[in-house]
Amino acid sequence: MQCRFRQDTLRCDVLDRSYPTPAEAAGCSPAWEGRLALRPEGAVALPCSGAAVRNDEAFVLGYGARWIVPGISCESEEAGLRCTNAAGHGFQASRSKLDLF
Template identity: 40%
Template sequence: MKALLVAMLPLLASTPALADDYFGFQSPTGNIHCAMYTFDGRTEARCDLRSYTPTYTKRPAGCEQDWGMAFGVGAAGKGELLCVGDTVRDPGNPVLPYGEAVSLGGISCVSSKTGMTCTNAEGRGFSVAKAKQKLF
């Protein structure tokens, strides 16, 4: 049992909290890594950029951690620039091919040659790419 727990520690450390449902994926270039998860009854999508030209240059209010490279959206409400102390980047994440989509709890993320777009049922979310990031 102890060996199993030790083997699972890297996986648990790479997931936000201990999500009920969690899956990660990345763009074909490997520059964008995303995760969709349900935790404590809330579903969210998050994407982190490895390399980017920042579109947003003002630090979020009260943020004392990393920012500018992580974006998120919940099942309701608009997309957000996140203030984070972790990452969803994982070289083991499966590739989401261009033109393909994944969904969880009313949120869909679509991979395209121009980046990754994640949208909730309200039509709110974010689009991220190396050259530009957009919240809506």
């Protein structure tokens, strides 16, 4: 998974996943590519399209570490990446599972 914070939005791409496309993204055409978007307020969005955030030179958030940007915090765990906004919405994503809350 790779993420980037820009223009008040955290964008993450799940690069390798084994779970099916979530119902919220089932209508994407072409198929949903694992994109997540989270702003400081509001629910997680699953964009159908947009530029990939992949950057192989970006820093890696190690297990047990936290990344905080304005209005959003993310924690890296062996179970996946968990990001939550100031309104309490967010996601936990891994190769095998995606939970939106």
